[in-house]
Amino acid sequence: KRLDSVSRSPIYSHFSETVTGASSIRAYGAIQRFIEESNRKVDENHSCYYSSVVSSRWLTVRLEFLGNCVVFFTSLFAVLYRGTLSPGNAGLSINSALQITATLNQLVKGSTDLESNIVSVERIIEYTKEEQEAEWFRDESKLNESWPSNGAISFNRYSTRYREGLDLILKQIDVNIEPGTRVGIVGRTGAGKSSLTLALFRIIEADSGSISIDGVTIADLGLQELRSRLTIIPQDPVLFTGTLRMNLDPFNRYSDSQLWTALELAHLKKYANSLEAGLDHQISEGGDNLSVGQKQLVCLARALLKKSKILVLDE
Incomplete structure (x- = not known):
C-alpha cells in the first residue's frame, strides 16, 4: 500500500506536465518519449x-x-463441556468466535490504511522542516508611505547562493543604480541575471554584503513591506481566474478611470472596449483565453497602475 501510494504521485505529476506542455511536445516530436515515460511510471505503480x-x-x-x-x-x-457450560454461555462464545474473522480483517485493513496514509504525514513533516522565509512584517521597521521616493539601488559587496553548500552565484557585486535610470543586464545563461532579481525581492538571502534602496537596507524590512513597494513583470505572465478588473487591481485600490488609463498606456484599451463585459470580462485560469501578447500587456497595465519607482522586467 505504501509503495503503491508513493509510486502513484509521479503518474499524476507526469500527466499534468504533459497536458500543460502538449504543444511543445508535439513541436519537438517527443510524443513517443513521453508515452514511453508514462508507460514506465504506470508499470511501476501497477507492479x-x-x-x-x-x-x-x-x-x-x-x-x-x-x-x-x-x-x-x-x-x-x-x-465437550455441554454438561458444565450453560446454553447461554455456549451461544455467546460461538457468536463471538464468528465475529473474530471480521475483526481481524478490520485490524489488517486499518494497519494498511495507516501505512498508506502515513505518506501524507511524512510530506507534511518534510514541509515543517523546510527553511522558512524572513518575517512578513517587522514592527521595528517604520517606512514612509512614499518609500522608495527616488528609487536609488545600491549593491554593497553583495554575494549570495541558492542554498547552503552550493557555490556563490553572485560574488562581491558592488554597483550603484541612480534614480530614474534604465539599466539593462545582459549575459550568457547562468551568469546571474535572474539571480539579481531574486536577490532584490529577497527570494534568496544575502551570504555577505547588502542591498540598499534609497538608503534603507532591505534586509531590515519585512518581506511584505519590501515586495509591495517594488514592481516586476515576469518572463512568464501571471494571471488569475477572475475578471479583467481583478487581474489589474487585485486589492481593489484604483478607480475605473485609472484602470482604463493603464489599459490605454499598455495599448490594451481597444481590446478591452471590444469585450462585451469590459472590465468584468472573465479570464480563465492562467489567462488561457488570452494570447501570450495580451497576457503580457495585462501584466504591464497592472505594473503601470502601481507607479512604482522601481520596475523590473525579466526578459
Missing part, C-alpha cells in the same frame, strides 16, 4: 498495486482459515 492485491488475497485466505479454526474449536469446546 506495486499487483503486489498489494496479491498480498491482500494471500492474507485474507489465511485470516479466514484462522477465524474458522477459532469457530471450530469454540464449538468443539461447547460440545
Whole structure:
C-alpha cells in the first residue's frame, strides 16, 4: 500500500506536465518519449498495486482459515463441556468466535490504511522542516508611505547562493543604480541575471554584503513591506481566474478611470472596449483565453497602475 501510494504521485505529476506542455511536445516530436515515460511510471505503480492485491488475497485466505479454526474449536469446546457450560454461555462464545474473522480483517485493513496514509504525514513533516522565509512584517521597521521616493539601488559587496553548500552565484557585486535610470543586464545563461532579481525581492538571502534602496537596507524590512513597494513583470505572465478588473487591481485600490488609463498606456484599451463585459470580462485560469501578447500587456497595465519607482522586467 505504501509503495503503491508513493509510486502513484509521479503518474499524476507526469500527466499534468504533459497536458500543460502538449504543444511543445508535439513541436519537438517527443510524443513517443513521453508515452514511453508514462508507460514506465504506470508499470511501476501497477507492479506495486499487483503486489498489494496479491498480498491482500494471500492474507485474507489465511485470516479466514484462522477465524474458522477459532469457530471450530469454540464449538468443539461447547460440545465437550455441554454438561458444565450453560446454553447461554455456549451461544455467546460461538457468536463471538464468528465475529473474530471480521475483526481481524478490520485490524489488517486499518494497519494498511495507516501505512498508506502515513505518506501524507511524512510530506507534511518534510514541509515543517523546510527553511522558512524572513518575517512578513517587522514592527521595528517604520517606512514612509512614499518609500522608495527616488528609487536609488545600491549593491554593497553583495554575494549570495541558492542554498547552503552550493557555490556563490553572485560574488562581491558592488554597483550603484541612480534614480530614474534604465539599466539593462545582459549575459550568457547562468551568469546571474535572474539571480539579481531574486536577490532584490529577497527570494534568496544575502551570504555577505547588502542591498540598499534609497538608503534603507532591505534586509531590515519585512518581506511584505519590501515586495509591495517594488514592481516586476515576469518572463512568464501571471494571471488569475477572475475578471479583467481583478487581474489589474487585485486589492481593489484604483478607480475605473485609472484602470482604463493603464489599459490605454499598455495599448490594451481597444481590446478591452471590444469585450462585451469590459472590465468584468472573465479570464480563465492562467489567462488561457488570452494570447501570450495580451497576457503580457495585462501584466504591464497592472505594473503601470502601481507607479512604482522601481520596475523590473525579466526578459
